[in-house]
Amino acid sequence: MEIKPVKNLEAKVVIPGSKSYTQRALIIASLAHGKSFLRNYLISDDTEYLTEGLRSLGSEILKTGEDIIVTGTGGNITNPGREIYLGNNGTATRFLTSIVSLGKGEFVISGDSRLCERPVKPLLDALSGLGVDARSKNKNGCPPVIINANGIKGGSVTFTNVDSSQYISSILICSPFAKTDIEIKLKGSKVSLPYVDMTIETMKKFGVEVVRKNEDHYIIRNNQQYIAQRYMIEGDVSNASYFFLAAALCRGKVRVMNINPQTLQGDIGLLDIMETLGISVIRGDDWVKIIGKEMNSGEYVFDMGNMPDVVPTLAVLAAIRPGRTVIKNVAHLRVKESDRIAAVVTELGRTGIRTEETDDGLIIDGGMPHGAEIETYNDHRIAMSFAMLGLAIPGIKIKDRDCVNKSFPCFWDELEKL
Secondary structure (H helix, E strand, C coil), rough: CCCCCCCCCCCCCCEEHHHHHHHHHHHHHHCCEEEEEEEEEEEHHHHHHHHHHHHCCCCCCEEEEEEEECCCCCCCCCCCCCEEEEECHHHHHHHHHHHCCCCCEEEECCCCCCHCCCCHHHHHHHHHHHEEEEECCCCCCCCCEEEEEEECCEEEEECCCCCCCCHHHHHHHHHHHEEEEEEEEEEEECCHHHHHEEEEEHHHHCCCCCEECEEEEEEEEECCCEEECEEEECCCCHHHHHHHHHHHHHHCEEECHHHHHHCCHHHHHHHHHHHHHCCEEEEEECEEEEECCCCCCCCCECCCCCHHHHHHHHHHHCCCCCEEEEEEEEEEHHHHCCCCHHHHHHHHHHHEEEEECCCCCCEEEECCCEEEEECCCHHHHHHHHHHHCCCCCCCCCCHHHHHHCCCCCCCCHHHHHH
């Protein structure tokens, strides 16, 4: 698909519900007592895989109008007697690995070839420490995972130099059903902790409290119960970032609706980075307006450990900024839907931009990109970031447009509105 450049960009875009909040709400509602109504949920490949997985574990999930209705199991997990297939949904894989521990018998969780390369060993080790028989089928620390379930005993678990916050969130969500309290401690380096905050916030909305001693120490009392709720899912900041990027690249004006500027989603930090670079940002109650301007030159260094999903967005922005941009603390991007560090470096290189990999990130020397055919690596975030470059640079062609269905199926429709 070739992207057509846009002149005099001025637009308004409405962003669908957050994938991260949709998945957390779906899982927690499925563990609750009663019937929950989730509004503004995201329909995408990832959430469809998760929905089918939760149905196989005994939840009733019905879509009606703008709501998704979830009749919870109260933690009484059904064994489907078959493999639970989750495509390339890493979040669902890690979360359900803990959830199935609440059931009885053997559970197998698997997915496509890329998912079976994505690590889960720290989570399997943590579950083993909590009394769960959990292992990697191929003994390589990756899916398929096999859980011989008989509940979670509880106790204390320590994550050291954790490379995914999803391990922590996974244990947090199932902790109220353990036979004793669960204590989680973090040591060494940590990434993406805003996602843990999002998990704790969603748990609280459904009636379960997490005692936070500090940012490295959590206690979850057992015998708490999730109670069904009417729950509004806020807009997805990761997906909004592409339209922030559009305004910045085209020096245009874009108002992005259904975005909470005070959100716990870590990717909202991209707005601060844009302001640092000289771009104008106006924040409303439920919207953000970006006004693109000539960006500041020189060298900037950004620690993106808490907002890794917008690294491709920032990288594309850096490609047209005069100066060097250093992105660090994102080594965990190598085990996402693609090796995103290598993917960004390769594809920016195709456009003529000098880009270098480092151990934990990349270095971009901005300039004047030219048109190129962009390989997406079946990665939605690569496709959407580079599509926006095509609004400012002629000749950008995106391979495999359908990969955006993982998180933002209506992306091309919204792009067309620009």
